[in-house]
Amino acid sequence: MDSKQKRALIARRIAQELSDGDVVNLGIGLPTMVSNFIPPGVNITLQSENGFVGLGPTPAPGEEDPCLVNAGGQPVTILPGGAFFDSAESFAIIRGGHVDVTVLGALEVDAEGNLANWMVPGKMVPGMGGAMDLVVGAKRVIVATLHVTKDGEPKLLKKCRLPLTAAAEVDLVVTDMGVFEIKDGKMIIVEKNPEFTIEEIQAATEAELVVSPQLRDMDVSGL
Amino acid sequence: MTCGTPCGLVEELAGSGAKDLTIICNDTGLMGDGIGMLISTDAVQHLIASHIGTNPETGQKMIDGKIQVELVPQGTLAERIRCAGAGLGGVLTPTGVGTVVAEGKEEIQVDGRTYLLEKPLHADFALIKAWKADRKGNLIYRKSARNFNPLMAMAADCVIAEVEEIVEVGEIGPDEVVTPGIFISYLTRRSN
Numbered sequence: 501m502d503s504k505q506k507r508a509l510i511a512r513r514i515a516q517e518l519s520d521g522d523v524v525n526l527g528i529g530l531p532t533m534v535s536n537f538i539p540p541g542v543n544i545t546l547q548s549e550n551g552f553v554g555l556g557p558t559p560a561p562g563e564e565d566p567c568l569v570n571a572g573g574q575p576v577t578i579l580p581g582g583a584f585f586d587s588a589e590s591f592a593i594i595r596g597g598h599v600d601v602t603v604l605g606a607l608e609v610d611a612e613g614n615l616a617n618w619m620v621p622g623k624m625v626p627g628m629g630g631a632m633d634l635v636v637g638a639k640r641v642i643v644a645t646l647h648v649t650k651d652g653e654p655k656l657l658k659k660c661r662l663p664l665t666a667a668a669e670v671d672l673v674v675t676d677m678g679v680f681e682i683k684d685g686k687m688i689i690v691e692k693n694p695e696f697t698i699e700e701i702q703a704a705t706e707a708e709l710v711v712s713p714q715l716r717d718m719d720v721s722g723l
Numbered sequence: 724m725t726c727g728t729p730c731g732l733v734e735e736l737a738g739s740g741a742k743d744l745t746i747i748c749n750d751t752g753l754m755g756d757g758i759g760m761l762i763s764t765d766a767v768q769h770l771i772a773s774h775i776g777t778n779p780e781t782g783q784k785m786i787d788g789k790i791q792v793e794l795v796p797q798g799t800l801a802e803r804i805r806c807a808g809a810g811l812g813g814v815l816t817p818t819g820v821g822t823v824v825a826e827g828k829e830e831i832q833v834d835g836r837t838y839l840l841e842k843p844l845h846a847d848f849a850l851i852k853a854w855k856a857d858r859k860g861n862l863i864y865r866k867s868a869r870n871f872n873p874l875m876a877m878a879a880d881c882v883i884a885e886v887e888e889i890v891e892v893g894e895i896g897p898d899e900v901v902t903p904g905i906f907i908s909y910l911t912r913r914s915n
Contacts, residue, residue, distance in 0.1 A: 549797065552867055568867050569726045586869050586874060587798075587801035588801040588802060590870075591801050625782060625794070626777075626782075627772065627773055628774070628824075631796075632822065667821030
């Protein structure tokens with residue numbers, strides 16, 4: 501599976517977690533791809549933390565509006581029925597529990613539901629932006645990440661080593677190797693990529709995996 | 724990243740030779756653009772922002788010790804500015820509990836949940852951007868360029884609004900006004 505297929509697998513699987521009527525915030529990058537795979541009949545409202553709901557697709561070339569961008573500064577559109585607001589109201593929506601699901605990337609995530617995704621001391625300090633509020637405030641936190649780093653190191657750890665974005669807030673982790681529920685300090689594998697055995701997945705994971713009795717295969721067709 | 728930034732005012736400030744400024748903003752724009760203009764001209768001594776990743780120059784100057792950077796979660800930044808404008812002594816937020824953001828801050832339990840006490844952020848000057856103003860300073864904004872502007876308009880001694888259009892009083896209906904003109908000290912027009 502190449503990198504593009506892995507990312508599509510993760511995004512498509514997360515899209516199946518969304519329910520009709522959900523208010524959803526998608527992070528920049530891989531999480532944004534989730535919106536390409538929303539199942540038919542499921543209508544969701546996308547929230548953009550820089551100040552609106554009703555986030556629509558990328559505009560056609562030449563149709564960009566410098567006053568209408570997503571949280572990463574990229575040109576976007578707003579759908580009929582959308583609404584603009586200021587940053588305090590935007591984060592009241594986020595912190596106040598009015599976002600049903602947030603999907604974010606990870607540098608590290610662990611079995612206690614801790615997430616680190618905003619800095620590497622001495623190397624990369626972009627800032628947390630809205631991530632800390634999203635992870636604390638959203639009803640459900642889903643992490644979208646490749647299973648290992650570029651160097652092949654595990655990202656699903658016993659305990660995060662990098663500075664945390666939030667403590668014990670992650671509910672579900674979806675990678676190219678499987679789907680992992682975080683519950684009571686345990687990382688439970690509930691679905692696996694059929695290209696790998698449980699042993700192979702465990703070998704690429706620092707956290708100790710608990711295998712769900714209902715373990716299923718991920719759908720990897722048509723990627 | 725520069726959406727909602729009063730780029731005309733920022734450019735004037737960057738060209739004015741001002742130094743040792745404390746800047747409160749969401750992000751430092753792009754290299755040499757938006758707030759990035761102030762970073763390039765070494766006008767900033769202390770920066771309070773939620774994100775600097777889109778402008779590598781800020782990160783470099785932070786590492787070199789030229790700029791002191793305080794990173795604040797975006798929602799906390801918005802509330803700290805809002806509570807300064809609203810006359811509140813601070814805000815209790817669950818954001819940042821259990822992270823480096825909590826270091827040195829008072830933790831307060833309310834009904835069994837832990838919150839951080841985050842204090843107000845007030846400024847001497849607010850430079851804000853709006854779409855339209857009437858001559859009383861009533862403002863409306865355009866799309867996602869609203870962001871921090873209505874909050875900053877309440878939280879400074881002197882508030883200067885850069886707008887694209889200035890209309891007569893009455894042309895913006897009272898129901899449409901987002902920021903009441905009582906907050907605004909000066910208007911300047913800059914057409915796009």
